[in-house]
Amino acid sequence: xxxxxxxxxxxxxxxxxxxxxxxxxxxxxxxxxxxxxxxxxxxxxxxxxxxxxxxxxxxxxxxxxxxxxxxxxxxxxxxxxxxxxxxxxxxxxxxxxxxxxxxxxxxxxxxxxxxxxxxxxxxxxxxxxxxxxxxxxxxxxxxxxxxxxxxxxxxxxxxxxxxxxxxxxxxxxxxxxxxxxx
Numbered sequence: 594x595x596x597x598x599x600x601x602x603x604x605x606x607x608x609x610x611x612x613x614x615x616x617x618x619x620x621x622x623x624x625x626x627x628x629x630x631x632x633x634x635x636x637x638x639x640x641x642x643x644x645x646x647x648x649x650x651x652x653x654x655x656x657x658x659x660x661x662x663x664x665x666x667x668x669x670x671x672x673x674x675x676x677x678x679x680x681x682x683x684x685x686x687x688x689x690x691x692x693x694x695x696x697x698x699x700x701x702x703x704x705x706x707x708x709x710x711x712x713x714x715x716x717x718x719x720x721x722x723x724x725x726x727x728x729x730x731x732x733x734x735x736x737x738x739x740x741x742x743x744x745x746x747x748x749x750x751x752x753x754x755x756x757x758x759x760x761x762x763x764x765x766x767x768x769x770x771x772x773x774x775x
Contacts, residue, residue, distance in 0.1 A: 619646040619666055619690055623739045624768075625759035631752045638754065640739070646690075647769040663769060666690045672771055681771070693738040694720075694731060707732075712741040713756050737761045 622644030629636050629652075639651040646667040653659045661674040664686065673682045692698060699706065699720045707719030707730070717732040719742075732742040743754045 619644065620648055620693070620739070621737050621761070622764060623734075623737050623759060623761050624764055625739050626757040627740075627754050628757055629752065629754045631750050633750075641764050641768050642739070643764050643766075643769055649768050663771060694733050694740075695738070709735070713758065715741055715756075715759070717741045734759070 620642035622642055624641040625639070627638040627640075629638050634654065636652055636654045639649075641649045646665065648664040648666070650662045650664075651659065652661075657677075659676040661672075661676075663672040663674070665671070666686065666689065669686045671684050671686050673684070674680075695718075696706075699722070702720075702722045702724065704720035704722035707721055709716060709718055710732070711717070712732055715737075716735045718735050719730065719732040721728070721730045723729065726747070728746040730742075730744045731740065733739065734741050737759075739759065740754065741756045741759075743752075745752045
């Protein structure tokens, strides 16, 4: 009887224990600032993840207008917030989190590895691929898995997104709060 109880307890422990190589379900925790440039414009971009399924992206063009997108993968909604005019739009999330851009994701895009290089003191992995006729090059932080650099070349426009700075500290809850409707 004692052996049966022990087997039941061990079975439960094996079922309930997290796997040692658990797959990250959402973007890892980070806060990164970028400068995105094209031939015609220059904007500041900030992306943040709480590591729990909430992602914030903020775009500002020289302080004239600021737009914020809050993606809640757990709640299945996206909030788009504009400061001028001031409004909040809530829509259902259409695409689940695809996972980090890694070798498996690169393979799906028929990407070619560019190897490793340091960007702003962070070791990054790079790939090049074509998407909808646009030549893309991406470099992703090897540990935190956020974008460190990207370049897209379309016959009409070339855009670059360059990392200014980043951290993987705990992000303030206020970054991911939905503004009240006033």
